[in-house]
Structures are given as structure tokens and as C-alpha cells.
Amino acid sequence: MHEMGIANSVIEAVRKEAARHPGTQPCKVGVRIGELAAIDQDALRFCFEAIARETDLESLQLDVEVCPRRHRCSACRREFVVHDYDFRCPQCASLATECISGDELELAYLEVEEYGACPAGEKSS
Numbered sequence: 297m298h299e300m301g302i303a304n305s306v307i308e309a310v311r312k313e314a315a316r317h318p319g320t321q322p323c324k325v326g327v328r329i330g331e332l333a334a335i336d337q338d339a340l341r342f343c344f345e346a347i348a349r350e351t352d353l354e355s356l357q358l359d360v361e362v363c364p365r366r367h368r369c370s371a372c373r374r375e376f377v378v379h380d381y382d383f384r385c386p387q388c389a390s391l392a393t394e395c396i397s398g399d400e401l402e403l404a405y406l407e408v409e410e411y412g413a414c415p416a417g418e419k420s421s
């Protein structure tokens with residue numbers, strides 16, 4: 297189950313980033329995942345919560361953004377989003393197109409709050 301590995305890398309990246317901002321608590325992390333990475337979002341959330349549970353990152357929220365597959369036409373250089381596995385260039389109808397994105401897996405953003413900014417007992421989401 298590669299979602300577990302991904303959840304692990306996300307948590308690690310958050311910890312690394314948080315270490316650069318002493319006195320803050322990560323509260324929300326945004327992850328950008330390409331359509332081609334074929335991640336099961338529910339599984340990823342499940343793993344993420346399982347890893348964060350009972351750690352200082354327990355209240356961390358995960359926000360997943362799925363990026364569509366994009367191709368670039370080799371003939372006219374047009375870049376376009378692929379729908380339903382139709383790789384043809386919408387501008388010149390060439391089939392000579394190449395995949396330029398859609399398999400990314402990266403941290404989009406990390407929201408932190410300063411210690412004490414969030415009153416105890418108001419953790420509701």
C-alpha cells in the first residue's frame with residue numbers, strides 16, 4: 297500500500313518544515329497529487345491520521361489537491377489538460393503529444409499557528 301509511504305513522507309516534510317519555524321504548530325498541510333500518481337485519497341487520509349495520531353501532529357489537517365494530467369503538443373507546443381485519455385492536441389489535432397505533468401506529489405502549503413494562538417478546548421474543525 298503505497299499510500300502509507302506517501303503519508304509518511306508528508307508527515308516527515310511537515311516536521312522538517314515545522315522545525316524551521318520554532319514556536320509554531322502545523323495545523324494544516326496541503327498536498328498536490330497528480331492524477332497519474334493514482335493515489336487513493338481515502339486510503340491516504342486514513343494512513344495520515346494513523347501516523348499523526350497521538351503525536352504532536354494529531355490535530356493536523358490534510359488537504360489533498362488532485363492535479364489533472366497535462367500534455368504538450370510536439371507540433372504546435374500547445375499545452376492542454378487531458379480528458380478521458382484523449383491525448384490529441386485540441387489545437388492542431390496532432391497525436392504527437394507528450395505528458396508534461398500529472399504525476400507530481402508535493403507539498404503545496406503548510407499552515408502553522410503560533411503556540412497559544414488556539415485556545416484550548418476550541419479545537420473543533
Ligand SMILES: [Zn+2]
Nearest residue numbers: 369372385388
Ligand atoms: Zn498541436
